[in-house]
Amino acid sequence: MTGMPKVVDHDDRRAQLVRAVWAVIDRHGIEGATVRRVAERAGVSVGGLRHYFDSQHGLLRFAAEQVAVAAQARLARDLEPMSSGVVAAQGLLEELLPLDADRRVEADVWLACLTRFRLDSTWDDLRAGAWAGERHICRTAVALCFGVPAPAAIGDPVSGELEPLAARLHVVVDGLTLQGAMFADAMPAAQVRALLRAELDQLVPPPV
Amino acid sequence: MTGMPKVVDHDDRRAQLVRAVWAVIDRHGIEGATVRRVAERAGVSVGGLRHYFDSQHGLLRFAAEQVAVAAQARLARDLEPMSSGVVAAQGLLEELLPLDADRRVEADVWLACLTRFRLDSTWDDLRAGAWAGERHICRTAVALCFGVPAPAAIGDPVSGELEPLAARLHVVVDGLTLQGAMFADAMPAAQVRALLRAELDQLVPPPV
DNA sequence: GTCATTACAGCACAAGCGTGCGGTTTCCTA
DNA sequence: TAGGAAACCGCACGCTTGTGCTGTAATGAC
Numbered sequence: 001m002t003g004m005p006k007v008v009d010h011d012d013r014r015a016q017l018v019r020a021v022w023a024v025i026d027r028h029g030i031e032g033a034t035v036r037r038v039a040e041r042a043g044v045s046v047g048g049l050r051h052y053f054d055s056q057h058g059l060l061r062f063a064a065e066q067v068a069v070a071a072q073a074r075l076a077r078d079l080e081p082m083s084s085g086v087v088a089a090q091g092l093l094e095e096l097l098p099l100d101a102d103r104r105v106e107a108d109v110w111l112a113c114l115t116r117f118r119l120d121s122t123w124d125d126l127r128a129g130a131w132a133g134e135r136h137i138c139r140t141a142v143a144l145c146f147g148v149p150a151p152a153a154i155g156d157p158v159s160g161e162l163e164p165l166a167a168r169l170h171v172v173v174d175g176l177t178l179q180g181a182m183f184a185d186a187m188p189a190a191q192v193r194a195l196l197r198a199e200l201d202q203l204v205p206p207p208v
Numbered sequence: 209m210t211g212m213p214k215v216v217d218h219d220d221r222r223a224q225l226v227r228a229v230w231a232v233i234d235r236h237g238i239e240g241a242t243v244r245r246v247a248e249r250a251g252v253s254v255g256g257l258r259h260y261f262d263s264q265h266g267l268l269r270f271a272a273e274q275v276a277v278a279a280q281a282r283l284a285r286d287l288e289p290m291s292s293g294v295v296a297a298q299g300l301l302e303e304l305l306p307l308d309a310d311r312r313v314e315a316d317v318w319l320a321c322l323t324r325f326r327l328d329s330t331w332d333d334l335r336a337g338a339w340a341g342e343r344h345i346c347r348t349a350v351a352l353c354f355g356v357p358a359p360a361a362i363g364d365p366v367s368g369e370l371e372p373l374a375a376r377l378h379v380v381v382d383g384l385t386l387q388g389a390m391f392a393d394a395m396p397a398a399q400v401r402a403l404l405r406a407e408l409d410q411l412v413p414p415p416v
Numbered sequence: 417g418t419c420a421t422t423a424c425a426g427c428a429c430a431a432g433c434g435t436g437c438g439g440t441t442t443c444c445t446a
Numbered sequence: 447t448a449g450g451a452a453a454c455c456g457c458a459c460g461c462t463t464g465t466g467c468t469g470t471a472a473t474g475a476c
Contacts, residue, residue: 027327028327029323029324029326029327030323030324031239031324108326111323112323114390115237115238115319115320115323115324115390116237116238116239116323118237118316118390119235119236119237127390127391128391128393128394131387131391131394132394164406167399167403168380168403168406168407170383170387171380171383171384171387171403172376172379172380172383173383174382174383174386174387175378175379175380175381175382175383175384175386176379176383177386178382178383178385178386179339179378179379179382182322182323182326182335183335183336183339185336186336186339186340191375195375195376195379198372198376199376
């Protein structure tokens, strides 16, 4: 092998630069996420930024993908204890909701990219994948509530009559995301949590 | 009174130009809604457009406001027959959802403006007004379902224990709007309608 | 030490943007 | 029929944008 310069991991650096993208979108919106501003926020030059992302489109694309990666990492951590019940389902779904600063930024970035690249067909796979992944989480949450086995892979439905409940929960989660992100004054984190809890409580069969 | 030229109603012309804004946002997104493109779509010059809107910001602002105006016009028309029940509530709420081409454009424009001007404090009143108006519609829908008197003014809660149902319905409506607008493939109009209907059916007390 | 290779800097360029502004057409009033 | 205001045009300006490109510093292999 030939000579290798600078001891910098390429992927780590990209992930680090994406944090700058998130910060800029959080403060200046997606239309303010220019290559210059991102480079300035990251402490590098535009040329330095371009060394890791050959286009602004690729930069924003990767920034959006990393939102999904971050959420999946949290979800996997939550799923590890293998607990069940409404509380476990609530904990799972809360990872997707803008309940603290970090998750609010992620929701803002995701919603911004979703609207900005709404007509871009090169985002179709990411859009579809995110939707399917979110649906999978909702199915898993419903399964946790009812104590039935969770779906094995993304795309698999939950057992029997529980599938409509997952679809409905999916709508509620998206509604809470939108309202929590866009109308934080009228819909603070505590109320988002309360509404999700009410939804899950209503899901399980009444104790008669 | 002095001389008056051209027989053109100022407000009508503004509303007409806003249609061009909607069409451009529908086809090119909010970042593609440049004054030049809107002017071209409307068949006027940039100077002619600027005669009615002295800034792009004011143009987009008015375009967003007209979305609310259009929705309110439809809602007032639906509310006139003074019917009640789940079907009436469904008809009311469907006016807010992207179920056909017109309403889909309105939802896209609204969501685009919502994310674009998320950090713009001059949009606070419009944001808050739209949220309160939507909540009012949800309260009215709940009142229709239960046969109780609808709230008189925006901001008034519905009677007694029905208020949480309105908040929950509001979340569902926003979730359906987001999914219907952004994930039209996975969430076609028929399914949006079905999910709304299921939500309203579950709202009313079970017939034992 | 030498050198290939990578990391990064920063200028240059064309394109597109919002907007200011002076000119032209049009039509009602007096 | 003259006058004047409104409707509309379109050029020009300054600015920002994404991106191509060349130059420079740094590092590890040989």
